[in-house]
Amino acid sequence: MKISLNWVNEFVDITDYFAKPRELADALVAAGLEVEQIDNPGEGFHHVVVGHIVELGRHPNADKLTLCQVDTGEKMRRQIVCGAKNHKQGDKVVVAIPGAVLPGDFAIKISKIRDVESQGMLCSESELAFKEKSEGILILPADAPIGEPFAKYWGLDDVVFEISITPNRADCLSHLGLAREIACVLNRPLRSASESKRAAAKSAHDAAAKARKNAVAVNVRDSNLCQRYCGRSVFGVKVGPSPAWMKRRLESLGVNSVNNVVDVTNYVMLERGQPLHAFDLACLRGEKTGSPQIIVTRAQSGEKFKTFDGTELTLTGEELTIRDADRAVALAGVIGGPNSGVSETTQDVFLEAAYFSPKGVRRTSRAHALETDSSYRFARGVDIEATLEAMNRACDLFHDLAGGTPSSDFVDVYPNPARRPSIVVRYENLSQRLGYSVDKADLGKILERLQCTVKEKGQNEITVEPPSFRVDLEIEMDIVEEYGRLNGYDKIPETFPVLCERPTDHAKSYRSEFVVREQLVREGFFEARNYAFLNPRWQSEFVDVARFGKMGLALDGEPVNVRNPLSEETSVMRMSLIPGLIHNLLHNEHRGVSHGRLFEIGRVFVKSADAKAADVESLAGFREPHRLAMLAWGYERGLWQKSDHPAVFDLKAAIESLIGHLNGRVEIQKWQGEANPPAFLHPGQTATVFYEGRTIGFLGSLHPMLRELHKIRSDAAIAELDVTALMRGQPRVAKIKSISKFPSVERDFSLVVRDSVTAGELVKEAEKAVGPLLQAVEVFDVFRGAGVPEGCQSVSIRLVLQDLNATLTEETLKTTTQTVLQRLGQKFDAKVRT
Amino acid sequence: MEKSEIVQSAKSIEKQAITEFSNAPSSRDLYDLKVKYLGKQGALSMLMRELGKLGAGDRPAVGQMFNEVKNRLEDAYARRETELKTQEVNAAIEREKLDLTLPGPKIASGAAHPISLVISQIVEILGRIGYSVRQGPLIESDRHNFTALNIPEDHPSRDLQDTFYIDDRHVLRTHTSPVQVRTMENEKPPLRILAPGSVFRCDSDASHSPNFHQIEGLLIDQKVSMADLRGTISYFVDEFFGPGLKKRFRPSFFPFTEPSAEVDCSCPICRGKGCRMCKQSGWIEIGGSGLVNPKVIQACGLNPDEWQGFAFGFGVERMAIIKYAVDDIRLFSENDLRFLEQFQ
Secondary structure, rough: EEEHHHHHHHHHHEEEEEEEEOHHHHHHHHOOOEEEEEEEEEHHHHHHHEEEEEEEEEEEEEEEEEEEEOOOOOOOEEEEEEEOOOOOOEEEEEEEOOOOOOOOOOEOEEEEEEOHHHOEEEEEOOOOOOOHHHOOOOOOOOOOOOOOOOHHHHHOOEEEEEEEEOOOOOOOOOOOHHHHHHHHHOOOOOOOOOOOHHHHHHHHHHHHOOOOOOOOOEEEOOOOOEEEEEEEEEOOOOOOOHHHHHHHHHHOOOOOOOOHHHHHHHHHHHOOOOOOOEEHHHHOOOOOOOOOEEEEEEEEOOOEOOOOOOEEEEEEEEOOEEEEEOOOEEOOEEEHHHHHHHOOOOOOOOEEEEEEHHHHHHHHHOOOOOOOOHHHHHHHOOHHHHHHHHHHHHEEEEHHHOOEEEOOOOOOOOOOOHHHHHHHEEHHHHHHOOOOOOHHHHHHHHHHHHOEEEEEOOOEEEEEEEOOOOOOOOOOHHHHHHHHHHOHHHHHOOOOOOOOOOOOOOOOHHHHHHHHHHHHHHOEEEEEOOOEEEEEEHHHHHOHHHHHHHHHOOHHHHHHHOOOOOHHHOOOEOOHHHHOOOOHHHHOOOOOOEEEEEEEEEEEEEEEEOOOOOOOOOOOOOOEEEEEEEEEEEOOOOOOOOOOOOHHHHHHHHHHHHHHHHHEEEEEEEOOOOOOOOOOOOEHHHHHHHHOOOEEEEOOOOOEEHHOOOOOOOOEEEEEEEEEHHHHHHHHOOOOOOOOOOOOEEEEEEEEEOOOOOOHHHHHHHHHHHHHHHEEEEEEEEEEEOOOOEEEEEEEEEEEEEOOOOOOHEEEEHHHHHHHHHHHHHOOEEEEEE | OOOHHHHHHHHHHHHHHHHHHHHHOOOEEEEEEEEOOOOOHHHHHHHHHHHHHOOOOOOHHHHHHHHHHHHHHHHHHHHHHHHHHHHHHHHHHHHHOOOOOOOOOOOOOOOOOOOHHHHHHHHHHHOOOOEEEOOOEEEEEEEHHHHHOOOOOOOOOOOOHHOOEEOOEEEEEEEEEEHHHHHHHOOOOOOEEEEEEEEEEOOOOEEOEEEEEEEEEEEEOOOOOOOHHHHHHHHHHHHHHOOOOOOOEEEEEOOEEEEEEEEEEEEEOOOOOOOOOOOOOOOOEEEEEEOOOOOHHHOOOOOOOOEEEEEEEEEEHHHHHHOOOOOOOOHHHHHHHHHHHOOO
16 A cells, blocks of 8 residues: 555654655564555655746857756856757756756766856756656746755655555554554654644534535445444535645555545545545435435345446345435445446535445455455455544535535434454463563553553453454454564564474375485486466376276376466366476477486375365365376486487386385386377387386386477386375385305396297296295396397396305206296297207 | 536526516516426426435535525516516506596486475474474365464455465465364374475466465464564574574564564575665565464364464475575476476
């Protein structure tokens, strides 16, 4: 909110801060009001004054320059060289005299221009930074007072603070309110009303005494949504422009001037925080020939209402409306209608100053996406005890500025006067919560600054009633905060809470993520973090619910849509981490990052028909499984790395190493889902990951067509695993085996098998055949070509055998090898290559 | 053979051996010569067999002579061996010269995302004083995200957070605070917990991302003061940014705490002198904090006369931006390897 210090100064003396607004801002920040910006337009115009061109002549050495004698209210006239063409003798102009620093750090000095001394500069609008470009210098009206500081003359002598007001401090949404807060913070008294304000009030009061009675009958039918309704007629207003001072004040705070009547309602709102509404009395209808009526009641469901700015709304029936005998004339506290607003031809006005319930106003304003200065204030809570004062202040101004006469009486419907809470503050509690000893006398002083009334004072506690404008003060902790902030948070000492309880472990899911992350980082992978929502079209290119489900990545349910996305890109929650990583692949590859290894650990989302929550980290009706996805593309092509291998094997190695690290048993086998893997994978380069015998995900190379489509130049592979399944039974502690003292023996042989037989199957079978003597089975070569029949491959296998208790005999070696060869021969028709 | 003949032969063997030793081109050749002259089948050994044929009177003198010759040859061998080895090692050194400015083979090591890095650091620092991590759903109920935290429906406090809705009763959590509620509901106090994780706001521009991260701490005990909160935050700031920064509490408003305070510390980049990061103010806002509002304690099923607490929260991106002087929030979600690699 924008706050004029000149205006605040009318209520509390802050004259001393005009030269140092920063200090005032710091004091407010320290008390909890965030000053976001200080606008001090006059600051750049020191030594810039109104001048009068007394004589205008030619520059002796330059045809295009003029030589002016300028009266700036100083003892001596100033001789100034000027290159503009639009000035003439007798003009009032803006003069920057030496010492001035104009916008853009342009310092004015006495200088010589073509051998003639110039003792200042006549300014154009662009030099004053009012405009980007300007023709000639700025000519002021003839009545501009010579020598007056330009900032003052131009109305730039105010300082405007932009303050961010937190939603609890409704009382600070006006100049009076802020003045009260400043008085409280600086511990200064509030000023009593000025002479001119008192005079205006008296004059309006005298006029009203002789005037007609209020012309409008008010009937409040919903006193829950409208707890107080004040209204007064004002007769004989002359609608016209507002005086310059009011226009300037409103405009400097970002409010457009409309006419004197509307401006007064805005002005009083900015001054006192009470939103007002002025109806054209002539437009308010009554029953037949009766007097005009105001009825405060809810709308009819389906009723149409046109707002002042021309939007037609269909009302739900929830909204509180202000009506005359026939129709709605305003949405209470939100906006008026064109059917009853003040116009050029208005003569009599009915002024409304009410208290509408914050909830009701907010509901209406949200339902119709209409936020006005009025609804903003009502929704936060205005001072219910200040409606009359605000109404009468506006009437004074109508009288003063628009020639109107307030009615001799007014309406005030306030059936259930609001009661402020009594708050009991325990001295001991106050000290304990702040962490330092609070002095009773000190507390008394601060309560007084807050305008809290002390109702009762006991030995150990004090009962206080907060003022009506502090709607946020309700409980003891509110007073603790008030005391703490006004005394200064810097008074709070630093202590350290004692740890008495027994510490607990981190959530399991956090531990899992941590372990997986650490291991993959060791494996050379970089962690990615993508948004949890994405574009549904992109998602549907990768997520294949049926096939993912068969691979241990269950997605039983519908996708979760975001009801109010920012754009399509944030409109559906992800069901897989793969679309995000592919997106990252494109980002990196297209920027020349030709190889990389990424992983992401995160949640995916589905709607679930199950009425029970799956775990503590998801709600009933939704599932949020934890997944791990990995992506590898391209190769490091360094001095020492000459051999390439398909990227998908990097993923395989990392998955094996991860599961090995978790002390689990991993198997990576031929794709075992539906006949074909998901469409984005290369059908011939896909595999299923088993962990302790259960499917927990898959890996595979990207489909060549997908690479083609997105211009992915490198070979790329992706994997997704279910983290919960991966972490089942964790932590598994490593079981340490004894190390044999006896030598190990290696036996190598090459087997010819059909192409369809996988190395994984051979190894698995060999493991079963050997039994406990086996240390390792390794595939060290695969060959197709000369000497190997068509449709077959030669797979070279190395068995590493060792006995814990004895040196292996030739006999044992022979039988073991034979058993293996026999088994592989039977099962896969494997023949030893000779 | 005669004694004189033996002596003569030994002398000539010695002479020849010494000549050949000194002419040996390599230690390998030299070793062969050693075998040729001094080995079991070598020339000197063969000659020594003649000793037995001599008369007993001559034997001691000739034997003595053999020993001397043998010793001299072994000395000569050793000298020549040292000489040759030195030459050979020197040659090898010359030959094996390496340009160590060549790149070494890459040791594959990746990196955690800076967001994870910051979360781990914070968990580690506060873990030392008894805090442990709790997590909750990202799709949250209106009650856990709002009403239990003293943000009632139809209240302007809801405007503090631009909310993504799933349906009438569910939102994408706008902060990590619902985890506070869940922990108070499900566990017995005293509590010291941290809730790191993803949060969502319907807001996106140069400095806001619609999906970002927070971490917040909650302590519930019988007596908890603002001073305890200050002490904890002060410890945390010193450990996270390094010692020597000033810290400042500024009054503020959060519906779930009362009193509430924004936490500022002197800018870790310029140490308070004023820079771009702190907008020349010397101060950096790092998070919000306060004593848990008794209304929240009550809403979570605890008795506010019995239990008190404090809570504090930080924006993880913001902490990373300050700590690593990152200048663009988009870098955290683009996953550009050139960015991620810098956190190795």
